[in-house]
Amino acid sequence: MKQDSLQFLNKAHDHMARPELRQHMDRLGVTLPLAREQAIAQLGNFEQLREHVKNIKNHTLENLDYYLTRYEEQVIQRGGKVHWARNADEFNGIVLDICKKHDAQRVGKGKSMVTEETDLTAHLQHHGLEVTETDLGEYIIQLAEEPPSHIVSPAFHKSVNDIRELFLEKHDLGERELADPDSLVQEARQILRAKFLAADVGIIGANALIAEDGRSMLVTNEGNGDLLSTLPKVHIVCATIDKVLPRPEDATALLRLLVRSATAAVMSAYTSFYCGPRGEVDLDGPEEFHVVLLDNRRSDILGSQYEEMLRCMRCGACLNHCPIYIGAGGHAYGWVYPGPMGSVLTPLLTGLEQSHTLPNACTACGRCAEVCPAAIPLPDLLRDLRAEERERGLSPLHWRLGLKLHAWLARLPRLYQVLTGLIVRLLHLCGRRRGALRSLLLSNGWTQVRDFPAPQGKTFKQQWKQRQREQSRE
Numbered sequence: 001m002k003q004d005s006l007q008f009l010n011k012a013h014d015h016m017a018r019p020e021l022r023q024h025m026d027r028l029g030v031t032l033p034l035a036r037e038q039a040i041a042q043l044g045n046f047e048q049l050r051e052h053v054k055n056i057k058n059h060t061l062e063n064l065d066y067y068l069t070r071y072e073e074q075v076i077q078r079g080g081k082v083h084w085a086r087n088a089d090e091f092n093g094i095v096l097d098i099c100k101k102h103d104a105q106r107v108g109k110g111k112s113m114v115t116e117e118t119d120l121t122a123h124l125q126h127h128g129l130e131v132t133e134t135d136l137g138e139y140i141i142q143l144a145e146e147p148p149s150h151i152v153s154p155a156f157h158k159s160v161n162d163i164r165e166l167f168l169e170k171h172d173l174g175e176r177e178l179a180d181p182d183s184l185v186q187e188a189r190q191i192l193r194a195k196f197l198a199a200d201v202g203i204i205g206a207n208a209l210i211a212e213d214g215r216s217m218l219v220t221n222e223g224n225g226d227l228l229s230t231l232p233k234v235h236i237v238c239a240t241i242d243k244v245l246p247r248p249e250d251a252t253a254l255l256r257l258l259v260r261s262a263t264a265a266v267m268s269a270y271t272s273f274y275c276g277p278r279g280e281v282d283l284d285g286p287e288e289f290h291v292v293l294l295d296n297r298r299s300d301i302l303g304s305q306y307e308e309m310l311r312c313m314r315c316g317a318c319l320n321h322c323p324i325y326i327g328a329g330g331h332a333y334g335w336v337y338p339g340p341m342g343s344v345l346t347p348l349l350t351g352l353e354q355s356h357t358l359p360n361a362c363t364a365c366g367r368c369a370e371v372c373p374a375a376i377p378l379p380d381l382l383r384d385l386r387a388e389e390r391e392r393g394l395s396p397l398h399w400r401l402g403l404k405l406h407a408w409l410a411r412l413p414r415l416y417q418v419l420t421g422l423i424v425r426l427l428h429l430c431g432r433r434r435g436a437l438r439s440l441l442l443s444n445g446w447t448q449v450r451d452f453p454a455p456q457g458k459t460f461k462q463q464w465k466q467r468q469r470e471q472s473r474e
Contacts, residue, residue, distance in 0.1 A: 001119050001147050005334035005346055005355035012328035012361075021329055024157050028150075029326035035264030036317060036371070043260060053257055054375045056250045057311040061302060067211040067244045068293070074214025078276035080289035088118035091294045095120060095203070095236060096127055098290055102234050104129060104200035110218075110225045111135035112205030113151055113314055114238050114294055116336045117349070120203075132195040134224040136188055143170045149330030151337065152262050152316040157329065160184070192224070202228030202286070204274075206239040207258065207313070208251040209291075214275055216291065217251045219258065221269040229274050235286035237274060240294045242310040248273075254313065257373035261315040297349050306381055309344050311374035318368035318378060324361045333358060340368035340378045347385055356394040359385035421459050428457040 015021055040046045060067055072082040085091035091114075099107065107129050109121065121131045121142070133142040137155040141148055143166050148154030155163070164178045167187055178184055204225045206216040216237045218225045229235050245251050259268050278285030301310055319325045319339030330338040335355070337345045343358040359382045368378040389395050390403065409416045431437040431454025439447045446452060458466070 001116065001122075001336060003335045003346075003350050003354055005350070005358050007334055008328070008332050008357040008361060011332035011334065015329035015332055016327060020159065021157055022327075024159065025326045025329055028153075028156060028320060029323075032264065032320040033371075036261060036320070039260040039264040039266065042266070043256070046257075049253065049257060050373055050375050053250075053254050053373070054311065056245065056253070057374060060245055060250075061242070061307060061310055064241065064244070064302065067246060068241060070211040071209050071214060071244050074211070075276070075289075075291055076214075078214050078289075079279075080214070080276045080291060083290060083292045085292060085294045085296075087296055088294075091118045091238075091292060091296075092120050092123040094292050095238070096124060096129075098234065098236060099124065099129060099201050100127075102200060102288075104234070106195070106198050107131045107201045107203060108134050108195055108199035108224075108228050108232060109138075110202075110204035110220070110228050111138050111154070112203070112238050113336060114205060114240050115203065116148065117296065118294065120238070132192070132199075134192055134195065134222075134228065135220070136185070136222060139188060139192065140166065143167075147331065147336070149338070150316060150319060151314050151339075151341075157331075196224075196227045196231050199228065199232040201234045201236060202232035203236045203238060204228050206237050206243055208254060209239055209244040210246075210248050210251055210273075211244055212247045215248070215273040216275075217255070218272050218274065219255065219268045219270070220272075221263070223270050226270060226272055229272070229286065230284045233287045235274070235277070235289050237289075237291045238294070239291065240296070240298060242298055258313050258315050261313070261317040261371070261373040301348050305384055306344065306348055308376050309341075309348065309381060311376055312341055312345070313374055314341075315373055317371045317373065321367040321371050323363055323365065323367075328361065333361075340382070341376075344378060344381045344385065352385065352389060352392065352394060356385075356389045359383075359389060360395075417459070417461060421462060424455045424459050425457060427452075428455045430454070432457075 043049070075082050083094045085094055107124060109115065109131055111133070115121065121133070124131045133139045135154075137153055138148070140155040140158060140163055144158070149157045158166075160181055163184055167178060167184060168176075171187065171191060173187070178187065204218055207219045208217040209215075210217065216239065245254065255271060259265050274289070277287055277289040298310060301307060316339070318341050319330070322339050325339040333339070333342050333346065335342070335346050335350065340362065343361050346358055347355045362379065362382045364379055364383075366379050369376070372378060390400055393400070409419065427437065431452075434451075434454070436451035436453050437447070438451055440452055443452070
């Protein structure tokens, strides 16, 4: 997927001009936060569990080399193979080589953000392989030739009618109605069932890698991960190096937070653990088991001021509660990861030069930090990236000059008070008839879509001093 984050403002503007998309996003911004709140309340010990998982992740990151080595040893002991990729090109090359080694023609693929990050599907297709996304949401956007708009629900921006029209166009199944969601699901199941049975290689992601026993944990609601791990002859697990955890109980603790934060459910429909190829006594399973681990600048993030971002579970809670994401839509972010987590992670993985607009996509409301199950201080990290953007001269010149002027005035409080008093008085005179201003100098972006309330004529400090004088007379 081409990285195009610098067009965030233009894409957000396009999204807001489409009322049908706004309706989908507005519904998401209401329903999921309310459902999550109920799920967290039922858990009862959310804050304690969040602190526990945070400490586990911090400990693992501090000893990442040890736990990755331990995980590799356990996978090998169970008959599997571990491959290490420094970047997207190496990652895609490793997976392609495994497919070529087995003369694979058809690949079944489960939902995986790391493979979105490397654009693995397009790479395999470029080399002649037939690749089918088997997660229903991912399958829909594959047919539509679109990137995901949400990291948990990639096709959330699609209406039932959108999907119906897409299936009628792409599936050569003759005349049919497809009048309701159930019929759409049944048709997708019919198409995908044949893909599962025909796949030579199955590729899935991982929500956690367990160092103690070499297992990988996958959380799904459709069961496609289990089919891809047992039916094809070759099974490939794709993950990033920050997914490793010390023990199975650490993975289940993470699971309790992950599912409630992602879908507001107590437990996902399928939680599976994979640990190697088929054994002599096993009735099914793959003949070969591979794990491909991607770094892609995460080693650079480790030990930096942004290390806490590596605790991210990819639950999507910060997206669901973010007013910018709800307003702009996922595609506006221009890459794999949208919302607050994407506004931090994308600049770290692709370079701030390619995505310095994203850290500014924040109202500093703090909701993302409140709901993050990994307790990542996302607003702080976004502010750090904005400061870095300014220091490196990446932000527009007039923004930098404006901040310098404000900083200079803030060091001269008397002058600051005089100037702000004059400006407030002027705005009061200009807007006193309507009580609002339709346009403001240097603030057209604000007044294009809303009026600016006219001040009452005095600054807060002026009103405070006046009140003190009146009280002293009494």
